Amino acid sequence: MKFKDYYAALEVPRDAEAEAIKKAYRRLARKYHPDVSKEPDAEARFKEVNEAYDTLKDAEKRAAYDALGQRRPGEEFEAPQDWREHFASGAFSGFEDVDLADLLDALGRHRGGARGHAPRPRQGRDYDLAAALSLEDAHRGTTLELQLQRPEGPQTLHVTVPAGVTEGQKLRLRGKGAKGRDGGADGDIYVHLQLLPHPRWRVDGKDLYFDLALAPWEAALGAQVEVPTLDGNVLLTIPPGTHSARKLRLRGRGIGAGTDRGDMYGVVHIEVPPTLSARERELFEALAQESRFDPRKQHAEAQR
């Protein structure tokens, strides 16, 4: 069995008070937490400080660890004979297969049994996996191939994602996490789904949004324009008098299937030609002369 220096992992002296150990742990956990750390070996360091703290925060486990004496990290050592006797009839089939953390963890659990109580059932830990998928896959459903690092080795999971999943949705695979101990249930796997950004559509739940550019005359007179959807192009009818920022809904053209399907919205913005031909200028000037339309007055009235 290889020795691990838990005090060095937490960067505290061997005689550190419990409060100093807790403080050191929180500082290092913050530094190496996989969600926030940019350190290259953050995940491994986080596990290391976690394991160290799990032992040193518990007075009895710490005392058992201290009794091993100070050794070089990685040094091979023989577990004390009384530990072997304690665990000979325990959960471990092969004593040589266990590591220091398992042993100290089992020691903590054995303590309960030694006081005349059955060891408390311990549920296996859950695993969290993140999976990014395209909008098209979220809409139609897909099968993800995910890699999971288990203590016993890497595992490939094939997870079926149904049609119509949304950003932030989680798939809970019951009983597929770490094995429970002492009669505890097995943990679960949580797959956290994230949608990749799409060049055409913006997503809100099951609804999709896109910018619908219209020429001024299309907006004023109405038109039919071809727009893409997840199921192919459609001909969209623009009502006459469509103003900028109006949302045109294509019912049932969002994400998902059946009655649970979202909608698609075209958000209108009116584009003007960046340069005008002589004829275009002539026509716009004629319109400006003729029209009594005052958009600012109309806007002010709408706000009243």
Next chain:
Amino acid sequence: MTSATKHLRPQDTTRLDLPEFAGTAGLPESDIRELIDYGLLAPQELDTRTALVLREAAGLKKDFDLDLFTTGLLAGYLLRIESLESELRRLRAERPARMVHTEVSFTSVTRTG
């Protein structure tokens, strides 16, 4: 693998019973009762949405050795962040992707009489 799969939607406000809520939140039922006693969790809030947020807080509890009261407070703030993020997503979706800012000249208007 799929037979035991459960779909958890962050917006789902369907009520859960205590064992199901605690299981989803990753906390023992006694902790959930304690959070209710603290007033940090209302019995009518035992739904999937709250359970998922509480699960995130429970992960931080474990990672940083936080106490339960702090975890409950944290969950409240995470729920608020989740609501704001959801609102932000909606507003971003509705906002045109192309916004052009141009500096323009102007002159003051003086009205007489």
